[in-house]
Amino acid sequence: MEAGTDTGRISGERRVTLTVTDEEATEFLTPGEHFELWKHHKVGHGVISRRVVV
Secondary structure (H helix, E strand, O other), rough: OEEOOOOOOOOOOOOOOOOOOOOOOOHHHOOOOOEEEOOOOEEEEEEEEOOOOO
């Protein structure tokens, strides 16, 4: 894949924000952790880059 010209990201790559309401989310969602998004089938995957706890 080619690197994006203006963002330095790989072509087709998207940055998303996930909101998780589970009180134990900090136990399993840590920076560097891989994840997959599903909606009846796999629709995406990525790596957690940072975490904000509110």
